[in-house]
Amino acid sequence: MGPADEELLKLDYAETLETYRQFVDIRFKILAFIPTLSGIAVALLTSSEIGKAQTVAISALGFIVSLGIVIYDQRNSQYYEAAISRAQHLEDVLQLPAFSGDAKRGLFGSRESHEEKSFFGVKGLRVSHGLGTALIYSPVMGAWVFAGVDGIWPDHAWLAAGIGAVVGVIFLLELLRLD
Numbered sequence: 001m002g003p004a005d006e007e008l009l010k011l012d013y014a015e016t017l018e019t020y021r022q023f024v025d026i027r028f029k030i031l032a033f034i035p036t037l038s039g040i041a042v043a044l045l046t047s048s049e050i051g052k053a054q055t056v057a058i059s060a061l062g063f064i065v066s067l068g069i070v071i072y073d074q075r076n077s078q079y080y081e082a083a084i085s086r087a088q089h090l091e092d093v094l095q096l097p098a099f100s101g102d103a104k105r106g107l108f109g110s111r112e113s114h115e116e117k118s119f120f121g122v123k124g125l126r127v128s129h130g131l132g133t134a135l136i137y138s139p140v141m142g143a144w145v146f147a148g149v150d151g152i153w154p155d156h157a158w159l160a161a162g163i164g165a166v167v168g169v170i171f172l173l174e175l176l177r178l179d
Contacts, residue, residue: 009093013087013090016086016090017087019083020087023080027073027129030073034137034140035136038140038143038144041058041062042144045058045059046147046150046151052154055147055148056152060148063144066140066141073137080129087106087107088108091107096109119131128179129179131176133175134176134179135172138169142164142166142169146163149164
């Protein structure tokens with residue numbers, strides 16, 4: 001590999017890291033705002049005196065918008081993983097030094113050994129971005145359903161909570177499956 005090739009690879013690596021940073025930044029902003037805004041909206045919605053139809057309509061809108069964001073984040077995760085894969089490849093080609101104790105090269109090359117850890121030692125619940133986002137988005141989706149059902153049957157809060165919880169668990173399982 002000549003000096004010009006090495007410079008192109010270094011430029012590629014720098015751009016790959018920038019792309020990775022952008023995906024992390026987007027995810028951080030989404031994860032900071034969506035649960036907070038949804039929680040506030042659902043709390044206000046379920047304690048307001050607006051009509052049933054308005055409550056259901058706003059809840060449905062919140063659910064659909066949140067679903068769109070979940071789908072966007074899932075697609076963003078695919079690009080995020082591709083950027084990491086690209087960075088790992090470039091670290092090998094550029095022969096970046098390994099971190100102490102790591103067999104692979106560079107920051108992203110050492111990533112695989114960290115993903116082998118299980119949350120609370122539960123096999124199948126590996127420490128990952130997917131688990132984190134699933135634990136954030138699932139209650140948001142369930143909360144919107146809770147607000148909608150509570151709008152229809154305001155005197156049956158336990159029913160609304162139960163249906164919201166079931167929807168939250170369904171989203172949790174699906175997001176974990178996708179991870």
